[in-house]
Amino acid sequence: MEPEFYVLMEDASPCIFGPLEKQRWSYACAKQLIERLIYAEGAENGLEFTIVRPFNWIGPRMDFIPGIDGPSEGVPRVLACFSNENPARANGQIFNVGNPNNEVTVKQLAEIMTRVYSKVSGEPPLGVPTIDVSSKEFYGEGYDDSDKRIPDMTIINKQLGWNPKISLWDLLDSTLTYQHRTYAEAIRRAMAKPVASS
Template identity: 75%
Template sequence: MSRVRWSYACAKQLIERLVYAEGAENGLEFTIVRSFNWIGPRMDFIPGIDGPSEGVPRVLACFSNNLLRGEPLKLVDGDQSQRTFVYIKDAIEVVLLMIENPARANGHIFNVGNPNNEVIVRQLAEMMTQVYSKVSGEAPLEKPIIDVSSKEFYGEGYDDSDKRIPDMTIINRQLGWNPKTSLWDLLESTLTYQHRTYAEAVKKVIAKPMAS
């Protein structure tokens, strides 16, 4: 192997196999939910406001933080990676379906995402810039997006998958569920909340003089 695999992904894969084996060998009743970027209000922390100043939240919250601070959105290594995003209300709807229909959910592993909202991360950044300008009334920066290297942004050893798109075959068959909310609508709802909740607090942090 020429690239180091993240322990995060390996740990999730290992626990899935452990739970599945316990079901096969000892009759454990289980339902496993694989969440593919559940997005909505309160989705993640804003650095220095309701979370640590250091550290990198998930991509959508990271871009939100840049927008709130009036900073360019940073794209890592060109960010041609493909992702999907599902609105939190859609995700909760299907989790409730699993709880209410144990005979259909027991023993299955469900991907909960929205393949209809597939987007390249660079396109996501462009869309978020447009949506935030609409909900905040602020004009976009002259240069709203900049490119940075993964080494500069994350440090040594960064590794990630190029494409994460959920296969919905099993969840469609077992529960008849499909997500409803478009990418634009979930971004508008989420960024409206982010602006109303954090914009003033971020301005105060930015205006605060640096300690000498």
């Protein structure tokens, strides 16, 4: 498949969805609908807006637990890039935010995660092979999705001077290191508790 079929550009890629009986497309349709409403409100009534399309964001403290992990600081820092630093250049824009070099299959991700976890935990890699399971077999009949979605970063680079810098390995390493350091002992304790029998 040629790149023009899976590299997504904010201002040129066609918005094509699958058939109605493939329920998974409702998520993509809902996101597109809200983008269209926001854009129309900007065009018709002068709403200042920036649309951000995150492509598989991950990182330490991404899924923090309020009251346990403290206040969330990550989201405000990310949003400040658009709202505070260059508001005029971000207004009315749609930005893909991701790293086109980090695109992998689910199988490749599982294999990388196994190696990263072994490095972070000090435990040997699992001696279990990675198997291929089709999306239809895993999710059922109603599932349908794009095979590839790679963000084009031209607009965000041109408007804000931003380029992704962190490799998938480094993202997974820093995220899993944080998660392991923060939660591994609590998980071990929880797993060691006896389970009440019924």
